[in-house]
Amino acid sequence: WNSTTYDTYDYVIAGAGTAGLLLAVILSENPDITVCVLEAGADGTHETNITNPELRGTIQHTQYDWQFWTSPQPGLIDNGTMGAQPVPRGKTLGGTSAMNWMIHNTDSRVQLDIWESLLNLTGWNWESLSTAYRQSETMYGPPANIAQDFTYDPSVHGGNGYIRSVFQRSVLSLLTDYLNPTLLNSGYRVPPDRNGGDAVGGGFLPLAINPFNYTRSYAGSVYSVAKSRPNLHVRVNSQVTGIIWEHRRHGHRHDHRHDAKATAVGLKYIDRKSEPESTSCVLGRQIILSAGCIQSSQILELSGVGDPEILAPLGIEPVVNLPNVGVGLRDPPMMNYLPISFELNATFSGDEFIQNYIQLESARNMLSDDDFAAASEWLNSTDTIPGLPNAQLSVFKALWFADEPLIEMAWQFQVANVTPYNLIPLSQGTVHINSSDPLAPPAIDPNYNRVMATINGTEVEWDMWFLAKASQFWQTKVATTAPMRDIITSVDPPFDVPFEEYFSTVKQRTGTSEHLTGGNPMLMREEGGVVDTNLLVYGTSNVRIVDGSVFPYQPSAHPMGLTYALAMRAAQLLQEMSGGDGLTASLQLLQSNVSASATAVFGDVTDIGPCRF
Numbered sequence: 001w002n003s004t005t006y007d008t009y010d011y012v013i014a015g016a017g018t019a020g021l022l023l024a025v026i027l028s029e030n031p032d033i034t035v036c037v038l039e040a041g042a043d044g045t046h047e048t049n050i051t052n053p054e055l056r057g058t059i060q061h062t063q064y065d066w067q068f069w070t071s072p073q074p075g076l077i078d079n080g081t082m083g084a085q086p087v088p089r090g091k092t093l094g095g096t097s098a099m100n101w102m103i104h105n106t107d108s109r110v111q112l113d114i115w116e117s118l119l120n121l122t123g124w125n126w127e128s129l130s131t132a133y134r135q136s137e138t139m140y141g142p143p144a145n146i147a148q149d150f151t152y153d154p155s156v157h158g159g160n161g162y163i164r165s166v167f168q169r170s171v172l173s174l175l176t177d178y179l180n181p182t183l184l185n186s187g188y189r190v191p192p193d194r195n196g197g198d199a200v201g202g203g204f205l206p207l208a209i210n211p212f213n214y215t216r217s218y219a220g221s222v223y224s225v226a227k228s229r230p231n232l233h234v235r236v237n238s239q240v241t242g243i244i245w246e247h248r249r250h251g252h253r254h255d256h257r258h259d260a261k262a263t264a265v266g267l268k269y270i271d272r273k274s275e276p277e278s279t280s281c282v283l284g285r286q287i288i289l290s291a292g293c294i295q296s297s298q299i300l301e302l303s304g305v306g307d308p309e310i311l312a313p314l315g316i317e318p319v320v321n322l323p324n325v326g327v328g329l330r331d332p333p334m335m336n337y338l339p340i341s342f343e344l345n346a347t348f349s350g351d352e353f354i355q356n357y358i359q360l361e362s363a364r365n366m367l368s369d370d371d372f373a374a375a376s377e378w379l380n381s382t383d384t385i386p387g388l389p390n391a392q393l394s395v396f397k398a399l400w401f402a403d404e405p406l407i408e409m410a411w412q413f414q415v416a417n418v419t420p421y422n423l424i425p426l427s428q429g430t431v432h433i434n435s436s437d438p439l440a441p442p443a444i445d446p447n448y449n450r451v452m453a454t455i456n457g458t459e460v461e462w463d464m465w466f467l468a469k470a471s472q473f474w475q476t477k478v479a480t481t482a483p484m485r486d487i488i489t490s491v492d493p494p495f496d497v498p499f500e501e502y503f504s505t506v507k508q509r510t511g512t513s514e515h516l517t518g519g520n521p522m523l524m525r526e527e528g529g530v531v532d533t534n535l536l537v538y539g540t541s542n543v544r545i546v547d548g549s550v551f552p553y554q555p556s557a558h559p560m561g562l563t564y565a566l567a568m569r570a571a572q573l574l575q576e577m578s579g580g581d582g583l584t585a586s587l588q589l590l591q592s593n594v595s596a597s598a599t600a601v602f603g604d605v606t607d608i609g610p611c612r613f
């Protein structure tokens with residue numbers, strides 16, 4: 001890292017992850033702005049297991065993964081872990097964007113407009129977030145030899161952003177020649193591009209891959225282009241342990257009058273590079289937490305921002321009474337332990353590991369008329385759900401009745417496997433510290449599958465019921481419709497069984513989707529919020545959160561694209577607030593709405609041998 005250090009940086013960021021590192025790179029485009037980022041993990045940008053897209057997933061359970069687990073989950077099956085789920089989170093430059101599957105898409109227009117219309121988040125809507133998404137992206141069209149399999153609309157993609165995006169380079173003909181027509185014959189849509197706000201339907205979604213050398217394009221690779229900037233300092237192996245408050249620095253107690261805001265002057269961290277490890281600090285005018293949905297709230301709580309009833313027993317002096325810290329954590333349940341699989345009597349071309357065919361569907365398209373009516377009746381007659389803020393119930397109802405995507409069917413392998421995924425669970429949980437030791441993992445409780453619903457007079461577990469009903473309905477349709485019907489020799493699980501039997505199979509196979517978000521929702525304070533629409537933590541004057549923990553409810557897209565959009569929008573807000581001479585280059589270019597027109601060139605890559613999955 002750079003040798004120059006500053007007494008006080010303009011911005012100090014905790015976490016060089018998906019959002020934090022991109023934000024740092026944008027802010028430091030202005031040479032007059034100084035930025036320091038503290039990252040707990042080591043630099044993994046040279047690791048093939050991170051850079052090679054075909055090896056995605058392989059850094060899980062290594063030093064580049066925090067290797068967290070949830071608490072026992074009574075809503076899931078005890079497969080030897082009491083339902084507890086692994087929580088993979090990247091611990092390296094780029095954070096979770098270094099380990100994820102690189103699916104890169106926006107959310108739908110209705111979903112994002114609801115942030116503003118139903119949740120009063122002024123300025124946060126489809127227009128601002130999809131613009132920010134486009135600003136983050138450079139999209140490349142597919143090379144000519146596979147172009148017929150991917151139709152996309154350049155005007156809804158970016159042409160000048162840091163994250164490169166492209167379709168995969170090999171196409172499993174099962175998906176184009178059999179699945180596409182089957183979906184069309186079953187009444188589903190296969191639209192040309194779902195980035196323009198209408199997300200329902202089946203088809204390939206782009207991947208964050210640099211097509212020139214076929215490597216992962218992620219926050220870590222973005223940093224490599226900004227590395228030599230003298231005004232950007234990224235310190236790896238530096239784990240943030242708390243916020244330094246101005247009043248403490250001067251030996252005062254915080255003034256707890258309602259309007260008195262706590263001011264931060266820096267971050268404390270453990271420097272893992274020093275021998276022995278030592279505690280150090282970095283001072284800054286603006287503090288940004290980008291430690292992700294598990295640890296941004298951990299840093300707040302360790303620093304006295306949270307629920308006094310949680311902090312006091314741990315001997316932590318409260319600084320801001322903010323009981324919403326660590327609430328609204330959720331992980332959409334996914335049938336990923338054993339997905340639906342088909343045995344097929346046909347040969348296919350294009351069997352590379354990365355296939356990325358994602359079908360996003362509304363409840364109406366995934367339930368029988370009777371089930372949709374019964375579930376709608378329950379929703380209509382339900383005004384409150386324990387543990388779910390009313391605003392979020394209203395959001396869910398709005399999405400349900402507007403036929404917005406609520407279920408995903410994901411084909412991601414070179415084999416005929418499809419994974420059903422309940423995109424917006426009604427069950428939400430918490431993440432809280434249970435020790436004042438900053439190195440102790442927090443207690444993670446997404447509270448899977450705990451909301452009960454009464455459907456046709458029977459009590460059901462809502463999230464799992466919806467997932468199982470949708471899967472059985474979809475599987476029945478696809479397996480009995482040509483041309484898929486004509487090549488299927490067997491299906492697992494069997495779908496023509498009583499629902500109770502199908503439900504128990506789905507439950508047996510369902511767990512984490514690895515898409516945790518929330519914990520520090522951007523909402524009005526009285527509605528359960530932790531940050532306001534300027535991403536400022538309530539009760540503080542200069543502490544912000546910029547990561548997936550602030551999403552007010554689960555995006556029904558994969559969260560990475562929206563996380564990059566959040567970083568871009570945060571950069572814009574910060575630049576506007578600092579009253580600088582205008583926006584830096586990448587934000588201005590974004591506003592010119594450049595459309596992607598370049599064509600992908602897939603570089604040669606070394607043969608990596610058989611897939612490890």
Ligand SMILES: Cc1cc2nc3c(=O)[nH]c(=O)nc-3n(C[C@H](O)[C@H](O)[C@H](O)COP(=O)(O)OP(=O)(O)OC[C@H]3O[C@@H](n4cnc5c(N)ncnc54)[C@H](O)[C@@H]3O)c2cc1C
Nearest residue numbers: 015017018019040095096100101102103240292548558560
């Ligand atoms: C296996 C997997 C596959 C996924 N696949 C996809 C996909 O294909 N498409 C998609 O859209 N989404 C996907 N996701 C989700 C997506 O990657 C995440 O939602 C997103 O990357 C989270 O970004 P973030 O900025 O909120 O946090 P992160 O990227 O996790 O960043 C947090 C950073 O903070 C650091 N940090 C934490 N605590 C401290 C501390 N105390 N001090 C210093 N640093 C700290 C971490 O090490 C990390 O670098 C996947 C997730 C996983 C786990």
